[in-house]
Amino acid sequence: MSTSVVVTGLGVVAPNGLGTKDFWDAVRVGKSGIGPVSRFDASQYPAKLAGEVVGFAPEEHLPSRLLPQTDRVTRLSLVAAEWALRDAGVDPSDFDEFDMGVITASSSGGFEFSQNELKNLWSRGSQYVSAYQSFAWFYAVNSGQISIRHGMKGPSGVVVTDQAGGLDAVAHARRAIRRGTPLIVAGAVDASLCPWGWVGLQTSGRLSTGDEPSTAYLPFDERASGHVAGEGGAILIMESAEGALARGARVYGEVAxxxxxxxxxxxxxxxxxxxxxxxxxxxxxxxxxxxxxxxxxxxxxxxxxxxxxxxxxxxxxxxxxxxxxxxxxxxxxxxxxxxxxxxxxxxxxxxxxxxxxxxxxxxxxxxxxxxxxxxxxxxxxxxxxxxxxxxxxxxxx
Incomplete structure (x- = not known):
């Protein structure tokens, strides 16, 4: 019989809520986080609206040594993972390091970090490019940084399948747990809201160019004309049902x-x-x-x-x-x-x-x-x- 795999922890970073409680309080009443782009000047681009994660101060959540080596997407991912572990009541030191893995998805990697380093390269010279550029841009960097921070050396990886990727990552985590790994940190956070990322997103031809947040993103509506891009996501703690029961964990549900x-x-x-x-x-x-x-x-x-x-x-x-x-x-x-x-x-x-x-x-x-x-x-x-x-x-x- 196949092992049942359950979710025991949630960590949410979203445009309409930082943390699970704030997010659900907003979603249940239909509160939107979509508005004009504020992270850079988008006035010269066709699309001018986005779902931005607001009020996120990484220095309040992460050690100062991590800030110079991480992109915004990784900082959001690290914090979401921390919150998910806390929500699950998991102390990684209670597990063998090879009994924990990290499987995330990514659609773009650390675009803002890369943009800043390319700017340094062309405007100041190669000696001003950070050594951290070698990995801060990488699609797998979120999995890597989460695993390093929490000492997780079990099955890990990254999935790159755009909007389907987050579900695929959760499915890969389910497979790893069924093969015997007790705990996997899974899910995804994306953050490409910088000029370089914005130019790339425009090329899809799928972004809404509407200026009014309430009418820009209208799926299944006769007025539908594209989507609004956003940043954020969620990290989940996944375990075998047997393991979760053994440690008395609260279970949200089963990935069936x-x-x-x-x-x-x-x-x-x-x-x-x-x-x-x-x-x-x-x-x-x-x-x-x-x-x-x-x-x-x-x-x-x-x-x-x-x-x-x-x-x-x-x-x-x-x-x-x-x-x-x-x-x-x-x-x-x-x-x-x-x-x-x-x-x-x-x-x-x-x-x-x-x-x-x-x-x-x-x-x-x-x-x-x-x-x-x-x-x-x-x-x-x-x-x-x-x-x-x-x-x-x-x-x-």
């Missing part, structure tokens, strides 16, 4: 099923959903809510809606996209949705897809106002640019 496909069209996403449900041993009618990928482009929205209705039937399951409050967080999106699912299950409340008027042609039961509901099983979807599809099923504790 997962599947991934590579096909940007409806059949690929539908197949991922079907395989994830089968992996979890769950029938469609047992799913209480779907957390959608929510691309907010007509063709992509249509493909996702068709995949959902093909499996669950028209208006067959509540569908929500709380990321309308944060923007799309790329690899951080899936883990943040998972954290939201567990918090929603605990309260019996499906958070809303704010500002959206559901397009009737999609035939979705879109949750546009917070809805009281008992949810025992949920499906989370993620799609990465280029055709990545991931579907993950979770069950309440």
């Amino acid at each position: 099923g997962y599947a991934a496909t590579f096909d940007g069209a409806e059949p690929g996403l539908r197949r991922a959903i079907e395989l994830a449900l089968a992996d979890a041993g769950v029938r469609p009618e047992q799913v209480g809510v779907v957390f959608a990928d929510a691309a907010a482009l007509p063709g992509l929205d249509r493909a996702e809606a068709e995949a959902i209705t093909a499996v669950f039937g028209p208006h067959g399951v509540p569908v929500t996209a709380p990321k309308t409050m944060t923007g799309r967080l790329y690899s951080g999106a899936g883990p943040l949705d998972l954290a939201t699912v567990f918090l929603a299950m605990a309260e019996g409340l499906i958070p809303p897809t704010i500002n959206v008027e559901a397009a009737g042609r999609h035939r979705l039961d879109l949750v546009v106002a917070a809805r009281t509901a008992t949810v025992d099983t949920a499906l989370v979807l993620g799609r990465g640019h280029g055709g990545f599809n991931s579907a993950l099923v979770v069950r309440s504790a």
Whole structure:
């Protein structure tokens, strides 16, 4: 029999809340963190809105020695991991160092750090480029820094599949635990809100150019014209159910099923959903809510809606996209949705897809106002640019 894998800790850094409590307090009432870009002058770019993590002072959370060698994305990741471990009641010194691993996802690495060092290279000379540039930009740097900080030498790695990546990282962590590793720190945080990162994001052709935060990101709406980029995400502590029980841990829920496909069209996403449900041993009618990928482009929205209705039937399951409050967080999106699912299950409340008027042609039961509901099983979807599809099923504790 396969080992059950559970989540025992959550660490959240999001545009509408630093920490799990602040985040859930915002999400449950539909409070948005989207606004004009403030981290740099975006006035000359087509897209001018973002979901920024505000009020984050790394020096309040991290040793001063780490600050010169880390990008913003790594600082956010380190703090989210610290909060997740604390939430799980885990002291890493209680574990053998090879019994703990770190598996994260990344969509861009340390872009802001790299931008600053390239600026030094061209304006001042190579002798002014930090030696930390050799790794601070790297996609795997968050996994590395978390593992070093907490002495974790078990199975570790990084997944790079854009918006699907966070779910893929959680799935890889589940696999590692089933193979015998007692504890994995998993999830993702992304942060590319700097001029270099912003230019790269523009090239996708998927960013909304709207100036009004309440109407810029409208998935499944007739007015949909692209997404708003954001930063942040969530880190999760994952353990075997047996191990969590043995140490008396509080359990948020179980990672029950997962599947991934590579096909940007409806059949690929539908197949991922079907395989994830089968992996979890769950029938469609047992799913209480779907957390959608929510691309907010007509063709992509249509493909996702068709995949959902093909499996669950028209208006067959509540569908929500709380990321309308944060923007799309790329690899951080899936883990943040998972954290939201567990918090929603605990309260019996499906958070809303704010500002959206559901397009009737999609035939979705879109949750546009917070809805009281008992949810025992949920499906989370993620799609990465280029055709990545991931579907993950979770069950309440």
